[in-house]
Amino acid sequence: MRIVIVASESAPYLKAGGLGDVIHSLSKALIKLGHTVYVIMPKYAKLKREVLRKAKEGVDLFFDHSWIKFDIYEDILDHVRYFFLDYKPYYGREYPYAPPKGDYHDNALRFGFLSLASLQAIRELNLSPDIIHIHDWHTGLLPLYKSLYYHDLGKVPVVFTVHNGMHQGIFDAQFLPALNLPWDIFHPYSGIEFYGKINFMKSGAVFCDVLTTVSPSYAEELKQSCYGLEGVFREKKYFFGILNGIDYDVWNPEKDHLIPFNYRYKNFKKGKLKNKAHLKYIFGIKTENYRPLIGIVARLTAQKGFDLLALAIEEIIKEEFDVIILGSGEDKYQEMLVELKKKYPTLKVRIEYSEELAHKIYAGSDIFLMPSLFEPCGISQMIAMRYGTVPVVRHTGGLKDTVKDVVENPETGTGFTFDNFDTKDMMNALLRARVFYDLEFCNSRKVWSEVVKRCMKQDFSWERSAKDYESAYSTAKMLRFYDS
Numbered sequence: 001m002r003i004v005i006v007a008s009e010s011a012p013y014l015k016a017g018g019l020g021d022v023i024h025s026l027s028k029a030l031i032k033l034g035h036t037v038y039v040i041m042p043k044y045a046k047l048k049r050e051v052l053r054k055a056k057e058g059v060d061l062f063f064d065h066s067w068i069k070f071d072i073y074e075d076i077l078d079h080v081r082y083f084f085l086d087y088k089p090y091y092g093r094e095y096p097y098a099p100p101k102g103d104y105h106d107n108a109l110r111f112g113f114l115s116l117a118s119l120q121a122i123r124e125l126n127l128s129p130d131i132i133h134i135h136d137w138h139t140g141l142l143p144l145y146k147s148l149y150y151h152d153l154g155k156v157p158v159v160f161t162v163h164n165g166m167h168q169g170i171f172d173a174q175f176l177p178a179l180n181l182p183w184d185i186f187h188p189y190s191g192i193e194f195y196g197k198i199n200f201m202k203s204g205a206v207f208c209d210v211l212t213t214v215s216p217s218y219a220e221e222l223k224q225s226c227y228g229l230e231g232v233f234r235e236k237k238y239f240f241g242i243l244n245g246i247d248y249d250v251w252n253p254e255k256d257h258l259i260p261f262n263y264r265y266k267n268f269k270k271g272k273l274k275n276k277a278h279l280k281y282i283f284g285i286k287t288e289n290y291r292p293l294i295g296i297v298a299r300l301t302a303q304k305g306f307d308l309l310a311l312a313i314e315e316i317i318k319e320e321f322d323v324i325i326l327g328s329g330e331d332k333y334q335e336m337l338v339e340l341k342k343k344y345p346t347l348k349v350r351i352e353y354s355e356e357l358a359h360k361i362y363a364g365s366d367i368f369l370m371p372s373l374f375e376p377c378g379i380s381q382m383i384a385m386r387y388g389t390v391p392v393v394r395h396t397g398g399l400k401d402t403v404k405d406v407v408e409n410p411e412t413g414t415g416f417t418f419d420n421f422d423t424k425d426m427m428n429a430l431l432r433a434r435v436f437y438d439l440e441f442c443n444s445r446k447v448w449s450e451v452v453k454r455c456m457k458q459d460f461s462w463e464r465s466a467k468d469y470e471s472a473y474s475t476a477k478m479l480r481f482y483d484s
Contacts (some may be wrong), residue, residue, distance in 0.1 A: 001153045001473060002036045004129040006042050006118045008111065008138035010039055013047045013075075013082070014096055016329035017299065018244070019136060025247040026469065029079040029462035033470065038127055040118045042091040043073055043084035044479075050152030051075045051084055061120050063111055064178045072121055083125065085117045100331075108171035109205050111200065112179040115142035119150045133159045137169030140204030144185065144192065147207060157476035159469075160208035161242075162201065164376050165218075165226040166303070169200030193226065210476040212375035212469075215398030216241035221374070238479065240472055242374070243401055244259075244377040245462035251362075251383050253456075259360035265456035268388045269449065272363065277365030281340030282357075283348040285322050292436055292437050293322045294388060294430075295365030297358045297380055300337070300351075305394065312423040313340055313347065315429065322346045324365065326357050362387040367433055371418075371426050375399045381415070385455035390448075392429050402460070406451055407432055414455050 008021035009016055027037045031401065055074040060067055070087040085091070090110040098104055115134075119142060122129060132153075134142050143158040170436030175198060176186060186193045192203040205211055209232070213219045222233045233239060253271070254264045260278050263271020276293055280286075285293075294316070298304040304327075316323060323346065325337060334351050341349045352355060362368070370386035370393040377398030381391040385402075393399040395417040408414030416433045418425035440448035 001129060001130040002119075003133060003473070004100065004122055004127055005036070005037065005039045005133045006114070006137070006139045006142060007039065007041055007135040008114065009096065010041055010082070012077075013041070013049050013051070014044055015048075018377070021247070021379065022163070022244055023135065023461045024078070024080065025245065026466060028078050029245070029466035029467070029470040031079050032463065033466055038081050038083060038129070039123055040083045040085065042096070042114060043086040044096045045088075045092045045094065046096075047084075049077070051082075053425060055083060056121070056124050059117075059120060061117055061123055063113055063116060065181060067085070069116060072125070083121055084203060084313070085114065085121065087113065087117070105331050108169075108198065108200075109178060111169065112136040112141050112175070113377060115139050116145050116180065118142060119145055119153065122153065123150065129156055131159060131476060132156055133161065133469075133473075134204060134208070135161050135169060136163045137201040137204065140169060140200035140202070141179070141181075142204070143207035143209075144181070144203050147327070148182075149180075155480055157209040157473075157480040158207070159210045159212060159472055159476050160204040161224070162205070162211070162376075165201070165213075165229065166223050166374075168194075168202070168227065170194060171198045171200075173198055189313060199229070202229060202232055205229065205236060207379065209238070209479050210472050211236045212472055213239075213402045214241070215243050215399040218376045218397040221397060238475055240315045240468075241261045242468040243398060243460075243465055243470065244379055244382075245465040246375060246379050246382045246386065246408075246460050248386075248461050251386050253302065253363055253387050256359055256363070258356045259363040260360075261363075265386075265388065265453050268452060272366075272388055272452075274366040275360065276366070277364075279324065279360050280322070282290045282360065283323075283324055285348060286345060287322055290441050291320050291322050292366045293324065293364065293432060294367045294369050295325070295361040296325040296327070296369050297361055298325075298370070300327045300328045300333035302330075303373050303375075305373055306333045306336070308371045308373075308421060308423060308426060309369075310336055312426055313344065315423070315427055317344045317346060319427075319431065319434065321367075321430070321434075323348070324361055325349045326339060326352070326354065326361055328353055362389055365389045367392055369430070370394065370399060371421075372396060372399065378402070382460040384456070385458050386460070388452040388456045390433060390451055390455060392426075392433050393417055394421065394426070395419045401459075406436065412454065413451065414458060415451075
């Protein structure tokens with residue numbers, strides 16, 4: 001199949017969150033299965049990889065009440081062919097989505113343009129796709145634009161993947177004319193109206209052929225509660241939860257050049273102990289090595305459970321856990337963590353995102369904590385398991401699908417889970433993990449090592465997930481065939 005993926009970001013060019021990892025890793029996995037993959041995304045001012053070659057210059061498009069011109073650049077990476085939409089009034093800015101004080105006032109236009117210009121690029125470049133796969137609200141208008149203005153692409157099905165139902169792209173209705181959208185699609189039933197506003201995610205869900213999200217459990221959760229869109233998800237007949245994967249070319253403790261000591265599951269113990277000692281040295285933790293080390297690598301937001309962590313941190317430290325946190329995000333949580341680390345010497349915090357430090361934390365920690373309020377999929381727990389770091393997670397979304405509780409599943413368990421978003425439940429899970437850890441490190445019973453080995457043997461490769469997307473694409477093609 002010839003697959004066109006449209007997204008607002010992709011690693012390594014630009015990565016603001018997990019979406020960036022997904023786009024490049026999924027594209028690579030689809031190519032390994034024999035497909036041709038094109039990715040279309042904006043040409044932001046600060047791409048991490050230089051893009052110099054122009055594929056098309058001066059493409060005309062009517063948008064925001066006038067004819068404008070944009071250029072299309074291209075690059076090839078890991079056999080994936082990337083196309084970048086270059087329109088500097090929208091993308092030649094310091095930040096891709098929003099400056100620190102809030103969203104850009106014209107984000108409706110910036111990402112409406114992404115949807116419309118992507119369709120124009122498909123036409124101009126003669127890509128002739130069998131499937132168009134769009135991601136998150138930033139691309140949600142694409143299937144609507146296709147049905148309105150691109151009848152030559154009428155037989156091409158659209159698959160829409162929701163990565164986070166909390167962020168929906170909701171804007172004032174006054175943007176409709178500037179977005180080239182007629183008022184007759186502004187209604188609540190089978191339209192894009194949402195409590196008097198435009199909802200980009202609703203547009204994607206209503207007008208796509210097949211809807212997916214990033215884990216089976218999150219698909220069920222979206223049908224129950226999604227900030228007002230749950231009815232739309234319930235009504236979508238072809239709605240699948242497909243678990244994300246991780247890129248084993250990047251996340252592999254045997255070959256990872258960012259960690260000081262490589263290891264595999266057959267000899268993990270010595271390697272992890274050396275990486276732990278190195279990690280503690282970097283962060284200035286001078287405690288005995290028998291103390292369990294908790295690692296956290298996350299965006300600093302309410303979703304990731306930092307309110308819960310703040311309430312429990314005193315008890316966590318009293319129970320003689322060492323804690324390392326790496327991340328950046330909302331000012332509220334950044335300031336909170338800076339204050340907490342002043343109070344507790346064995347709590348170490350870095351307010352930044354560092355790829356190198358992240359790898360070191362996954363390799364050197366004993367426990368990886370994810371007390372998420374909600375978690376569509378989560379890849380951190382998968383990476384942690386790959387590195388033999390046992391996850392302690394809240395039983396929600398993709399965490400529910402990837403981590404089996406050791407106490408409930410003694411033969412197959414890969415971590416420790418808790419149900420309720422409260423400190424008591426979280427501490428119970430941490431202390432259950434502590435019992436298994438202490439049984440080995442204090443009493444020489446190899447129960448912890450067995451859990452670590454199980455974690456490291458889990459298969460979260462993108463090849464598995466890509467085959468599930470193949471099935472979704474085939475379903476979408478069949479639906480479009482019988483509908484035409």
